[in-house]
Amino acid sequence: MVSATLVSGNRMVPCLIFSIVLLMAFDHTALGARIKDIAQVQGMRINQLVGYGLVVGLNGSGDGTQAKFTLQSIANMMERMGINVDPNQIKVKNAAGVMVTANLPTFIKPGQRIDCVVSSIGDAKSLQGGTLLMTPLKGPDGKIYAIAQGPVSIGGFAAGGAGGGVQKNHPTAGRIPNGAVVERVVEADLANRTSVTYSLQYPDITTVARMAEAINDLVGQDIATPIDPETVRIEIPPEYQDNVVSFLSRIEGIEVTTDARSKVVLDERTGTVVMGEGVRIKTVAISHGNLSIQIRETPQVSQPAPFGQGQTVVTPGTEVKAKEEKARLMVIQPGPTIGELVRALNAVGVTPRDLIAILQSIKAAGALEAELEVI
Numbered sequence: 373m374v375s376a377t378l379v380s381g382n383r384m385v386p387c388l389i390f391s392i393v394l395l396m397a398f399d400h401t402a403l404g405a406r407i408k409d410i411a412q413v414q415g416m417r418i419n420q421l422v423g424y425g426l427v428v429g430l431n432g433s434g435d436g437t438q439a440k441f442t443l444q445s446i447a448n449m450m451e452r453m454g455i456n457v458d459p460n461q462i463k464v465k466n467a468a469g470v471m472v473t474a475n476l477p478t479f480i481k482p483g484q485r486i487d488c489v490v491s492s493i494g495d496a497k498s499l500q501g502g503t504l505l506m507t508p509l510k511g512p513d514g515k516i517y518a519i520a521q522g523p524v525s526i527g528g529f530a531a532g533g534a535g536g537g538v539q540k541n542h543p544t545a546g547r548i549p550n551g552a553v554v555e556r557v558v559e560a561d562l563a564n565r566t567s568v569t570y571s572l573q574y575p576d577i578t579t580v581a582r583m584a585e586a587i588n589d590l591v592g593q594d595i596a597t598p599i600d601p602e603t604v605r606i607e608i609p610p611e612y613q614d615n616v617v618s619f620l621s622r623i624e625g626i627e628v629t630t631d632a633r634s635k636v637v638l639d640e641r642t643g644t645v646v647m648g649e650g651v652r653i654k655t656v657a658i659s660h661g662n663l664s665i666q667i668r669e670t671p672q673v674s675q676p677a678p679f680g681q682g683q684t685v686v687t688p689g690t691e692v693k694a695k696e697e698k699a700r701l702m703v704i705q706p707g708p709t710i711g712e713l714v715r716a717l718n719a720v721g722v723t724p725r726d727l728i729a730i731l732q733s734i735k736a737a738g739a740l741e742a743e744l745e746v747i
């Protein structure tokens with residue numbers, strides 16, 4: 373299990389971490405992750421569905437006349453019900469065109485229900501109080517796998533007038549719990565398999581090798597073979613040919629000590645720095661200083677004398693101040709743990725946002741033994 377150090381830039385304090393002692397108190401080699409948490413059987417996955425539908429019953433917050441597809445949808449719906457309507461004559465604001473999405477599990481059966489998400493694609497102001505009409509949900513193959521219908525729950529509201537308004541959450545998107553009925557299933561047969569293939573969520577050669585070794589040790593046979601950094605093929609023993617589910621339940625519970633590449637993740641938007649346990653820094657000298665520039669505008673008003681012919685003139689007065697903090701040069705020695713690395717960086721006295729610039733410079737100098745990723 374890989375420990376991590378989190379630094380938040382919202383609090384500008386010199387100490388980059390206060391829980392490193394707690395993180396270092398645990399030996400990562402003594403902990404492991406279950407196979408079911410780091411890998412999955414190929415073919416046993418979520419399948420995405422999508423469909424176009426119509427939400428009605430809105431209180432004047434639906435699509436306007438610019439959303440032509442909504443007006444055409446209303447005309448088509450009325451025509452299927454035996455009422456002929458000209459789309460150009462329709463002027464309603466109680467309906468909205470929406471896209472409906474859902475996730476279809478692998479082993480779900482027809483008649484069961486799944487949640488679906490409803491999102492406006494027009495200029496509707498809110499879907500509050502609306503009801504989704506019967507909407508077919510299709511898969512990538514174009515086949516219908518579920519039918520969605522029901523009241524939309526947005527978990528918020530939007531109200532306003534000519535001078536302003538108030539809004540809570542996002543009123544143009546909502547959910548329908550258990551709003552879609554499954555009509556078709558994705559075939560995934562486990563009964564007639566002689567082998568299964570597990571795929572890691574994060575490919576890694578060391579983790580794949582450890583996973584195969586752990587499976588072979590449990591079963592007592594060489595049935596697991598690593599194929600590549602992502603997959604492990606497992607031959608199902610003859611005694612489990614008729615009970616593959618029971619065999620997979622034993623495999624999923626095996627704990628494996630995972631491994632990962634050393635990485636430093638920087639988020640410049642929030643000033644967040646995350647460093648994995650394997651991050652190392654070679655001997656390097658660091659000098660970091662801050663430059664602060666303050667610009668102040670002071671308008672100066674010049675008025676003419678009473679009963680004079682002049683005009684009032686406003687002259688801007690600008691005052692610029694620049695201040696550069698004194699920086700000291702410090703040598704950081706290589707350390708065996710991330711705790712020593714953090715303590716060395718704390719000694720420089722920088723804030724998390726300064727740390728981002730320092731780490732980028734250390735990486736450019738070739739002294740950071742880790743992958744640097746900026747998000």
